[in-house]
Amino acid sequence: MKITELFSRGEFVVSAEVGPPKGFHIEGLIEEAKEYLSGITAVNVTDNQSSVMRLGSLATCKALKDAGLNPIFQMTCRDRNRIALESDLLSAAMFGIDNILCLTGDHTKLGDHPGAKPVFDLDSVSLLYAVKQLEAGVDLGGNELVGEPPKFAKGAVVSPCSDSLDAQLAKMERKVLAGAEYFQTQAVFEPEKFISFMEKAKQFGVPVQLGIIIPKNVGMVRYMNANVAGIHVPDDMIEELKADKEKTKAGITGVEIAARIIKECRPYCQGVHIMALGWESKVPAVLKQAGIC
Amino acid sequence: MLITQLKSKETIEALTPGKVFIINCHGCKEVRFPEEEAKALQKELQDAGRVTGIFTTDYICNPDNLKLRLSYHESEIAAADAVLVFSCGVGVQTVSELLEPKKVYAACDTFPLPGFQGVTPLQVDCAQCGECFLNITGGICPLTACSKSLVNGQCGGSKDGKCEVDPNMECGWERIYRRLKQVGRLDVLKCPVQLRNYANDVAIAE
Numbered sequence: 277m278k279i280t281e282l283f284s285r286g287e288f289v290v291s292a293e294v295g296p297p298k299g300f301h302i303e304g305l306i307e308e309a310k311e312y313l314s315g316i317t318a319v320n321v322t323d324n325q326s327s328v329m330r331l332g333s334l335a336t337c338k339a340l341k342d343a344g345l346n347p348i349f350q351m352t353c354r355d356r357n358r359i360a361l362e363s364d365l366l367s368a369a370m371f372g373i374d375n376i377l378c379l380t381g382d383h384t385k386l387g388d389h390p391g392a393k394p395v396f397d398l399d400s401v402s403l404l405y406a407v408k409q410l411e412a413g414v415d416l417g418g419n420e421l422v423g424e425p426p427k428f429a430k431g432a433v434v435s436p437c438s439d440s441l442d443a444q445l446a447k448m449e450r451k452v453l454a455g456a457e458y459f460q461t462q463a464v465f466e467p468e469k470f471i472s473f474m475e476k477a478k479q480f481g482v483p484v485q486l487g488i489i490i491p492k493n494v495g496m497v498r499y500m501n502a503n504v505a506g507i508h509v510p511d512d513m514i515e516e517l518k519a520d521k522e523k524t525k526a527g528i529t530g531v532e533i534a535a536r537i538i539k540e541c542r543p544y545c546q547g548v549h550i551m552a553l554g555w556e557s558k559v560p561a562v563l564k565q566a567g568i569c
Numbered sequence: 570m571l572i573t574q575l576k577s578k579e580t581i582e583a584l585t586p587g588k589v590f591i592i593n594c595h596g597c598k599e600v601r602f603p604e605e606e607a608k609a610l611q612k613e614l615q616d617a618g619r620v621t622g623i624f625t626t627d628y629i630c631n632p633d634n635l636k637l638r639l640s641y642h643e644s645e646i647a648a649a650d651a652v653l654v655f656s657c658g659v660g661v662q663t664v665s666e667l668l669e670p671k672k673v674y675a676a677c678d679t680f681p682l683p684g685f686q687g688v689t690p691l692q693v694d695c696a697q698c699g700e701c702f703l704n705i706t707g708g709i710c711p712l713t714a715c716s717k718s719l720v721n722g723q724c725g726g727s728k729d730g731k732c733e734v735d736p737n738m739e740c741g742w743e744r745i746y747r748r749l750k751q752v753g754r755l756d757v758l759k760c761p762v763q764l765r766n767y768a769n770d771v772a773i774a775e
Contacts, residue, residue, distance in 0.1 A: 380724040383716060383734045394717060397765065401721035405762040416764065435725045443746040446758045447722040454721075454762050462725060505728040 278429035289547030296331035327387025352381025369426030435506030436473035463489035483546035535565035587650030594656035658695030665708025699769030707748030714741030
């Protein structure tokens with residue numbers, strides 16, 4: 277089901293993210309998704325996340341759909357040229373996968389195949405444009421499609437706590453003009469920054485899902501602060517994780533922090549997107565504590 | 570080697586309705602410059618009273634040399650709304666950086682040719698893409714200043730203004746955004762979606 281239908285009904289849309297394994301045995305991922313994520317609206321499947329080669333997003337989306345979940349097919353522009361991207365969009369449509377999320381993608385140098393060719397024939401904006409063209413029955417080469425064109429709920433991402441917010445907002449507007457119908461954000465740890473971002477972003481009239489990462493421990497947040505673009509975990513939150521090591525290890529502190537951020541930001545956004553990074557089992561607790569479900 | 574080719578007359582005229590100062594680079598011997606076509610177009614602009622001055626030289630990619638030479642044309646440059654540069658992409662970027670915050674536009678597209686390249690001992694580079702993007706990116710090349718060569722804006726990978734690939738490299742799109750803001754041309758970020766045309770690449774075209 278297209279998640280845009282839920283936004284237009286005014287629902288607070290909840291999605292979470294799974295990362296396919298480095299191998300083709302997917303039973304564990306499906307079981308976990310069924311157990312912890314079946315209560316939510318949609319499940320994103322990452323596309324060779326962080327430029328690390330894994331099982332494909334499209335195949336995993338199909339397996340999740342067969343298991344009764346509602347997948348969001350993440351597509352990056354790093355590994356495929358426009359022909360391959362358009363072709364995969366048609367493949368997704370054939371499988372009945374109708375939610376997509378268009379990203380530029382991390383550079384190949386950041387991953388586990390640093391010598392691979394970075395493609396970037398398209399980028400997040402021109403990929404959205406390509407989708408819109410396919411929906412109008414034409415490919416980027418200007419050729420007509422055979423039969424009824426595909427229809428997707430077209431998503432994109434934005435980084436609300438970025439240190440170059442103006443450039444991010446300009447890019448967000450380009451994505452909206454190119455056809456983006458909903459946004460998922462980079463993980464937010466500073467609600468006040470997110471809220472002031474939303475004040476500026478609401479002019480675009482497109483629903484935004486707050487991005488959440490459940491903080492696992494001090495090492496993880498320090499790593500993110502040093503290395504991950506658009507993420508800053510404030511000192512008092514780091515202290516909170518330090519305070520009771522057992523509580524943090526058990527995930528209780530992380531869940532509390534995540535739920536608190538959601539509660540604080542909820543009045544300003546249209547949904548939440550949880551990137552559990554292996555802690556899928558904690559997603560139900562986060563949502564419950566945040567008062568969502 | 571490389572070839573510079575004039576952009577269409579409509580494209581050049583659409584860049585600015587106002588007065589222009591013109592810089593021609595007859596450059597290094599590795600470049601084929603469309604001298605006659607450029608002269609004809611510039612004559613038309615002159616006849617329409619839109620030219621404050623024309624300066625023709627070589628090696629505008631040498632910033633020290635260029636700075637000195639342009640100092641003799643300060644008043645003509647000041648009287649113009651924009652500077653129109655007829656050169657390869659390196660020349661346009663050098664002028665653009667030197668004359669900041671003046672609006673500087675590229676009148677040519679630069680194509681590659683097999684053989685020896687012109688010597689440009691500079692931080693700026695031209696990818697010879699044959700579809701110069703400098704007029705919508707504030708005179709900073711997105712192909713060479715961005716590690717992903719993105720043509721539709723910044724990715725989400727810059728941290729503290731630095732590129733995700735190289736912490737010593739400034740994010741090219743942050744530089745572009747700052748320049749566009751400085752010259753009052755943030756409106757170009759609302760231009761149509763840009764798609765690269767790799768058919769301009771000689772290796773592919775052949």
